[in-house]
Structure formats: structure tokens, C-alpha cells
Amino acid sequence: xxxxxxxxxxxxxxxxxxxxxxxxxxxxxxxxxxxxxxxxxxxxxxxxxxxxxxxxxxxxxxxxxxxxxxxxxxxxxxxxxxxxxxxxxxxxxxxxxxxxxxxxxxxxxxxxxxxxxxxxxxxxxxxxxxxxxxxxxxxxxxxxxxxxxxxxxxxxxxxxxxxxxxxxxxxxxxxxxxxxxxxxxxxxxxxxxxxxxxxxxxxxxxxxxxxxxxxxxxxxxxxxxxxxxxxxxxxxxxxxxxxxxxxxxxxxxxxxxxxxxxxxxxxxxxxxxxxxxxxxxxxxxxxxxxxxxxxxxxxxxxxxxxxxxxxxxxxxxxxxxxxxxxxxxxxxxxxxxxxxxxxxxxxxxxxxxxxxxxxxxxx
Amino acid sequence: xxxxxxxxxxxxxxxxxxxxxxxxxxxxxxxxxxxxxxxxxxxxxxxxxxxxxxxxxxxxxxxxxxxxxxxxxxxxxxxxxxxxxxxxxxxxxxxxxxxxxxxxxxxxxxxxxxxxxxxxxxxxxxxxxxxxxxxxxxxxxxxxxxxxxxxxxxxxxxxxxxxxxxxxxxxxxxxxxxxxxxxxxxxxxxxxxxxxxxxxxxxxxxxxxxxxxxxxxxxxxxxxxxxxxxxxxxxxxxxxxxxxxxxxxxxxxxxxxxxxxxxxxxxxxxxxxxxxxxxxxxxxxxxxxxxxxxxxxxxxxxxxxxxxxxxxxxxxxxxxxx
Numbered sequence: 001x002x003x004x005x006x007x008x009x010x011x012x013x014x015x016x017x018x019x020x021x022x023x024x025x026x027x028x029x030x031x032x033x034x035x036x037x038x039x040x041x042x043x044x045x046x047x048x049x050x051x052x053x054x055x056x057x058x059x060x061x062x063x064x065x066x067x068x069x070x071x072x073x074x075x076x077x078x079x080x081x082x083x084x085x086x087x088x089x090x091x092x093x094x095x096x097x098x099x100x101x102x103x104x105x106x107x108x109x110x111x112x113x114x115x116x117x118x119x120x121x122x123x124x125x126x127x128x129x130x131x132x133x134x135x136x137x138x139x140x141x142x143x144x145x146x147x148x149x150x151x152x153x154x155x156x157x158x159x160x161x162x163x164x165x166x167x168x169x170x171x172x173x174x175x176x177x178x179x180x181x182x183x184x185x186x187x188x189x190x191x192x193x194x195x196x197x198x199x200x201x202x203x204x205x206x207x208x209x210x211x212x213x214x215x216x217x218x219x220x221x222x223x224x225x226x227x228x229x230x231x232x233x234x235x236x237x238x239x240x241x242x243x244x245x246x247x248x249x250x251x252x253x254x255x256x257x258x259x260x261x262x263x264x265x266x267x268x269x270x271x272x273x274x275x276x277x278x279x280x281x282x283x284x285x286x287x288x289x290x291x292x293x294x295x296x297x298x299x300x301x302x303x304x305x306x307x308x309x310x311x312x313x314x315x316x317x318x319x320x321x322x323x324x325x326x327x328x329x330x331x332x333x334x335x336x337x338x339x340x341x342x343x344x345x346x347x348x349x350x351x352x353x354x355x356x357x358x359x360x361x362x363x
Numbered sequence: 364x365x366x367x368x369x370x371x372x373x374x375x376x377x378x379x380x381x382x383x384x385x386x387x388x389x390x391x392x393x394x395x396x397x398x399x400x401x402x403x404x405x406x407x408x409x410x411x412x413x414x415x416x417x418x419x420x421x422x423x424x425x426x427x428x429x430x431x432x433x434x435x436x437x438x439x440x441x442x443x444x445x446x447x448x449x450x451x452x453x454x455x456x457x458x459x460x461x462x463x464x465x466x467x468x469x470x471x472x473x474x475x476x477x478x479x480x481x482x483x484x485x486x487x488x489x490x491x492x493x494x495x496x497x498x499x500x501x502x503x504x505x506x507x508x509x510x511x512x513x514x515x516x517x518x519x520x521x522x523x524x525x526x527x528x529x530x531x532x533x534x535x536x537x538x539x540x541x542x543x544x545x546x547x548x549x550x551x552x553x554x555x556x557x558x559x560x561x562x563x564x565x566x567x568x569x570x571x572x573x574x575x576x577x578x579x580x581x582x583x584x585x586x587x588x589x590x591x592x593x594x595x596x597x598x599x600x601x602x603x604x605x606x607x608x609x610x611x612x613x614x615x616x617x618x619x620x621x622x623x624x625x626x627x628x629x630x631x632x633x634x635x636x637x638x639x640x641x642x643x644x645x646x647x648x649x650x651x652x653x654x655x656x657x658x659x660x661x662x663x664x665x666x667x668x669x670x671x672x673x674x675x676x677x678x679x680x681x682x683x684x685x
Contacts (some may be wrong), residue, residue: 009594009666016667045612047669221667339371339378339677349610360672363660 006220007046015225016051022232029055031184032231033322035174036191037064037350038219044359046221056228059322061183062174062273063191064350065140066093067320069166070272071307074099077137077164077295079302081112086299087130088114089123090137091144093348096341100308104137120151127161135162135295141170142197142262145284149261152290164295167284169268170194171202176279178210183321187231189224190216192246197262199254200242211240218246265290274344275309275317316343319352326356333362375571376676380583394434394567395497397504402437404428405496413460413490415532417525417543420493421463423619426548427570428497429471430622433553434566435506437499439471445479447492460491471548473497502557507565507581507625514564514653515631516589517624519552519638520646521545522574523602526616531605538608542601547620552643561634562627569623572676575614577623578661579675588657591673594666595650614663615676625653 005011034040040060043049049058062068078099081088088104095104095116108114113132117123120136127134138148145167152163170191177183190203195216206212213234217227226245234240244250262284271283286294295301310316314336315329326332326345336342338354345353356362372378383389395404408424425442432439444464448457468475524545531538549568556563569577574596582588598606598613606613620643626634631649638644654662661673 007666009668012667041610044671046667047663047665047671048667050669050671051667337677358674360660360674363672363674 006218006222008222012051012221012225015222015229019056019225019229019232020053022229022236023053023056025236026055026232029057030186030232030235031057031059031322032187032189032228033059033061033183033185034189034191034217035061035063035170036189036193037348037352037355038193039063039189039191039217039224040352040355041349042219042221042224044355046224048221048224051225052228056232058228059325060319060352061185061322062177062276062320064320064345064348064352065144065168066091066097066348067316067344067351068168068173068273068276069094069097069139069344070274071099071309072272072303073164073166074104075101075307076301076303077135078102078104078107078112080135080299081107081114082110084299086113086133086135087126088112088135088137089117089126090114091118091139092116093350094137094139096347097344098311098341100304100306120148124151124155124157124161127158131160133160133162135164135299137164137166139166141168141191141194143193145169145266146197146255146258146262149265150258152265152293153261157293161293162295162298163286163293165266165284165286166271167266168271168273169198169282169284171198172268173273173279173282175205176282177276177321178206182276185212185322186235188212188214189227189231190214190242192216192218192223192250195246195250195254197255197258199259200244200250200252201254203242207240207242213240215243216246216250218249275320311342314343316345316353319345326353327361329353333357371677374676375576378677380580393506394431395437395499397435397501397506400501402432402435402499402501403496404431405494406431407492407494409489409492410529411489411533413456415544416528418546418619419460419463420491421460422467423546424493424495425464425467425471425473426546426619428495429473429548429550430568432497432499433549433557433622434568435501436503436557436563437501438554438557439473439497439499439550441474441476442468442495442497443477444475445481445494447481447483447488449488449490450482450485452490457491460493467548471550505557505563505566510564510585510587510625510653511627512587512653512655513628514625515628515649516578516591516651516653517626517631517634517638517647517649518569518574518597519549519622519624519644520620521597521599521602522569522618522621523598523606523613523616525619526573527602527605527613530609536605536608538605540601540605542599542605545618545620547643549620549622549643552638552641553622556624556634556637559637561630561637563624563634564627565625567623569618569621571617573613573615573617574623575612575661575673576676578673581623581625582657582659582661583675584659586658587653587655588660588662589651590654590657590662590664591651593663595648597646597648614673628652
């Protein structure tokens with residue numbers, strides 16, 4: 001598909017003008033949240049906040065999978081990797097994420113066997129070439145949980161291959177945060193990638209219970225601007241419904257095949273989101289029939305109760321909840337940079353702080 | 364600064380600058396030293412793969428040094444070539460590299476006048492490293508001393524080719540593309556504008572760290588900055604595609620046959636005309652201008668009218684490509 005038209009300056013400028021006109025009818029400043037790191041990446045890269053009127057506050061919510069992976073899990077797996085003869089396989093984004101004391105990268109420099117992979121399929125191939133137990137530290141939302149599930153369901157996995165799932169389910173996570181009052185918003189941009197898997201139905205609770213206008217959006221400049229416009233229109237019309245501005249990719253019912261794999265392999269359990277506490281039914285855990293693969297069951301894993309989610313001064317929790325922007329954190333671009341990330345939001349291209357840093361904020 | 368040298372220290376980004384200032388206690392300024400009417404520079408080259416679409420380490424080693432001499436307004440004359448070769452390296456390959464150096468030197472009208480050869484143990488270097496130093500005759504010193512608000516910023520052609528071409532080959536990204544490195548000496552392109560009376564204020568070749576690093580270096584700690592129109596930066600379609608796939612903007616991808624030129628606004632069009640008369644400069648474009656109010660910053664104006672800062676890269680997602 002030729003995406004040029006979604007970045008056509010004339011279309012984007014026209015959308016900006018329409019947003020301005022529509023926003024002039026608003027009675028107050030509105031907070032529109034997105035919950036996808038790639039949306040933040042687009043917003044910063046295209047400078048979209050510059051194009052919005054002052055009464056539209058476009059903020060990043062919890063949309064970065066490595067940012068919400070708890071130190072408790074990172075610490076436990078690092079501890080295992082340092083003590084036992086195992087190989088840990090995980091995504092590049094995860095390597096530099098600090099745990100309580102160490103990141104996977106630092107543990108590697110201390111002798112732990114840790115290797116970066118691009119997908120679970122890489123991880124499986126690596127496991128085939130060794131006799132060592134290989135543990136795939138599986139992080140990510142629905143988007144990456146689905147391939148993990150598909151691989152488990154469909155492939156013959158080597159006997160030395162295990163999975164430590166920290167996969168998370170976005171709709172339930174964000175729902176719980178809303179319900180607890182930890183986050184608030186007047187409008188929601190639904191995640192383009194994750195909704196491709198989950199579909200839009202799980203977000204019906206957002207419109208029904210919280211009356212939040214919700215629009216699924218793609219990642220080009222016009223996609224995001226269109227979603228903002230559609231949300232403001234809903235607000236002005238006193239509506240709260242789910243709309244899909246990304247119907248070239250997202251289906252209301254989601255990806256049925258992927259959902260079937262997820263249901264087959266995983267069940268949803270209460271899990272800790274980094275810095276945000278335990279969230280009900282928001283983590284993908286392997287079902288009992290897959291316990292042979294479950295690293296949490298096959299290895300003796302020590303969980304410390306004194307794990308540290310965020311170092312002193314780090315305000316990643318507030319950044320993830322959209323309470324502050326990265327530049328309001330005293331560490332941002334000073335002590336905390338992508339080369340030396342103090343908090344998880346400064347690591348991955350989906351992290352809000354990393355995006356803002358790359359976008360030149362704090363210069 | 365980290366206690367140990369990391370690959371990022373060699374990326375040409377912010378850490379390289381810190382290393383130069385804090386450890387080497389040197390000032391990072393021009394691409395070549397201006398010593399009266401002599402220009403002098405040196406450059407080491409390590410690249411993987413040694414042979415790539417569009418060139419090889421030999422061509423790179425000659426053109427890199429030649430282009431650095433051009434940056435300060437010199438006519439490149441002589442270069443040295445020092446090899447560090449890994450034991451076990453095939454002589455046939457070395458011959459190819461040497462032939463390529465001779466060919467590029469001839470094309471650039473420079474003489475390779477001295478050299479050195481060291482062989483290290485197997486496994487101690489990736490085949491071959493080459494250092495070249497170069498001497499040129501200053502035609503007129505171009506040292507950035509007269510930059511004014513409103514001066515224009517020119518790039519001599521498509522941005523990002525070299526870095527992405529190498530990355531595609533090295534990492535087996537499997538992107539089927541005709542994209543090749545732009546590695547080339549720029550003598551025939553740049554010498555005419557040095558020899559002209561056009562008010563050229565400053566030049567730099569946007570190698571490691573790409574256009575973003577180059578522009579940031581040019582205004583680092585200075586009383587001026589740049590405002591660049593994103594839509595005017597010439598970028599090939601293939602490069603755009605790779606950029607999208609990798610999530611790395613083309614402005615951070617290295618170039619080995621391009622020049623960034625700061626020129627008086629009244630001479631900008633004429634400069635473009637001269638550049639475009641040479642095939643190497645066919646896509647030369649004015650991409651922005653000097654703005655005093657931006658002091659030390661590079662601001663990118665998007666096609667949508669929004670603005671953001673084009674930050675100096677602090678690390679390189681594509682280490683060792685030049």
C-alpha cells in the first residue's frame with residue numbers, strides 16, 4: 001500500500017484546520033490519550049503537537065511493553081541467569097531496561113548468557129543449536145503475545161526451550177487503571193497494532209462505562225490527526241462511541257486466528273505492571289497443559305520482595321500514566337539518557353522518554 | 364562518561380565529541396587542520412563488509428581523506444596509506460583494495476606518496492584497516508568564521524545512501540534494493556566552487572552520524588543554528604523504505620560522497636547551478652538556512668509546518684560503517 005497520501009502535507013494541514021475549528025467549540029481543555037508507543041513515535045517525529053490548538057492536550061499513556069515489565073520479573077530472571085547454566089533470549093529493547101540493580105545487558109557483562117533475538121522464531125532456532133536450557137523472556141502486548149502463542153500451538157519446540165511470559169493484555173490493563181482513577185482522559189486513541197489482534201470490542205467498556213470517545217488510529221501523520229478530529233467531534237456531539245479510522249488494518253472483531261491461538265495457550269491473570277501495581281486479569285500466563293514450557297514452573301525462581309520499580313527521582317510511573325511529560329522529570333536528558341537509562345521509559349523506541357529525547361526535547 | 368570505550372565512542376556522535384574534548388584534550392573543529400597555506404588531515408577506516416555495493420574500503424579510504432581536505436577549501440595533493448592487515452587475509456583481496464585506492468586517487472588527482480604495513484594476529488582485526496593522511500594546498504581557507512543569519516544550507520545530493528546500503532548488506536536485512544553506497548571523492552564537484560568567488564562559509568561531509576550529526580557539529584557551541592525544511596532534504600525512495608523498516612531516520616545514516624555547504628544567501632542559487640552541472644551534484648538542493656536565534660540547535664521544519672529539534676546522535680545504531 002502506498003502510504004504517501006497519509007503523509008500528504010495538504011491533507012494533514014487541512015485536518016489541522018478542521019481540528020482547530022472543531023476545538024474552538026470545546027468548553028474546556030481536553031485530554032486525549034493514546035496507549036501505543038508507536039503513536040508517540042509518530043507524534044514526535046511529525047511534530048503533531050505543534051499542529052494542535054492549545055485546548056487539545058495529546059498525551060502518551062501506558063503503551064510501551066518493556067516500560068511496564070516489572071523489575072520483579074526482570075530481577076528474578078537475571079538472578080536465574082547468573083546462578084544457573086541457562087541462556088536467556090529476549091528482544092533488544094528489553095536488554096537495557098534497568099531492573100532493581102541490573103539490566104540484562106549488565107548481567108551479560110557479568111557473565112550471564114543473554115542473547116538478543118528479533119522474534120520467538122529466532123529464539124527457537126537458537127535453542128535447537130545448543131543443549132543448554134533456553135528461556136525466552138516473552139514481553140509485549142497482544143501484538144507479540146500472538147506470535148508466541150502461535151509458535152507454542154503450532155510448532156514442535158525443542159526440549160530445552162522454555163518461556164517466561166510477561167506478556168500483557170492492553171484493554172484490561174488500561175481499563176483497570178481508568179477504574180482505579182489512576183489515569184483519566186476525555187478521549188482515547190486506540191492502539192493501531194494491538195487492536196489488530198484484539199479488535200475493538202474489548203474497548204466497548206471504555207465508551208459504555210466511562211463515556212470516553214475512542215478511535216482506532218494508524219501511524220502516519222494524517223492517521224493520528226484524523227483520530228484526534230473524530231474524538232473532538234464526538235466530544236462536541238456529546239457522544240462516546242468506538243470508531244475505526246484505521247480500517248485498512250484493524251477489524252472490529254480483531255484477528256480471529258490470532259485470538260484463537262492466544263485463548264488456546266494463555267489465560268489472563270493478575271499481574272504487576274511496573275510502578276503501577278497489580279492489575280486484574282492483565283497478564284498472559286501459560287495454561288497448565290503447557291507447563292513443560294513454562295520457565296516459571298520448570299526452574300526454581302527466586303522472587304525478591306524488595307524489588308525496586310523506579311529509582312529515586314525517576315518519574316516513569318507518572319510519565320506512563322500521562323500525569324506528566326518527560327521534561328517534567330528532573331532526571332530527563334540529564335542523568336537519564338538512552339545511553340544510561342535510569343527508568344524504563346528511556347530505553348525503547350516505544351518509551352515516551354526515549355521518543356521525547358530523540359525528538360530533541362530537553363536540549 | 365562511561366569508564367570503558369564502547370562502540371558508541373566511535374560513532375561520530377556526542378560521545379566521540381566528549382572523547383576528543385575530555386580525553387584527547389583537543390578541540391573538535393574542522394575536518395582538516397589549516398596550517399598557513401597547507402591543509403592536513405588524517406582518517407582511519409574500518410568497514411564491514413570490506414567490499415560493498417558501490418565501493419570498497421580502498422575507495423572509502425582515499426575519498427574520505429580527500430573530501431576532508433576539500434572541506435577547508437584546499438586542493439587535495441598527496442595522501443599516505445597505512446595498512447593494518449590480519450594474518451590470513453587473502454593477498455588477492457588486498458590487491459583489489461590497493462587497485463581501488465590507486466583508481467580513486469587518480470580520479471581525485473592526488474598522489475599516494477608514502478605508506479606503512481603492519482600485520483596483526485589472526486582474529487585481531489576484521490581483515491584490514493586503512494589509515495590515510497592527506498595534504499592539500501589551501502586555495503582559500505574556509506573555516507566557518509563568517510557565518511551570518513540567513514546564509515543558506517546546501518546538500519550536494521541524496522542523503523543516507525551509504526549507511527543504509529551497508530546496513531542492508533551487513534545485517535542481511537534481505538531488502539532487495541539497487542541502493543548502493545555513494546562513496547566517492549568530490550574533487551571535481553567541490554573544487555570549482557572553492558576556486559570560484561562564491562561566498563562559501565563552511566563545508567563538511569556528512570559521514571558518520573549523517574546529516575544530523577554534521578549540522579549539529581557545524582553549530583555546536585556556536586551563536587547560530589540551522590532551520591531545515593524536512594521536505595526539501597533529498598532522500599531516495601529506497602532509503603525512505605529502509606528508514607521506515609528500521610525506524611532510523613535517513614538523517615542519521617552516513618554519507619560518503621556528499622557535502623554540506625553553508626553559503627551566502629545571495630550566492631546560493633549560483634552554487635546550486637555549479638553543483639548541478641556535475642553528475643555528482645545533480646540533486647544538490649538548498650535545504651534550509653542559518654538562524655542566529657537558534658544558537659547551537661538544528662530545527663527541522665516538517666512538511667506539515669510543525670517543528671522539532673534534530674538532535675545530535677548520541678550513539679550509532681549502525682556502528683563501524685566508515
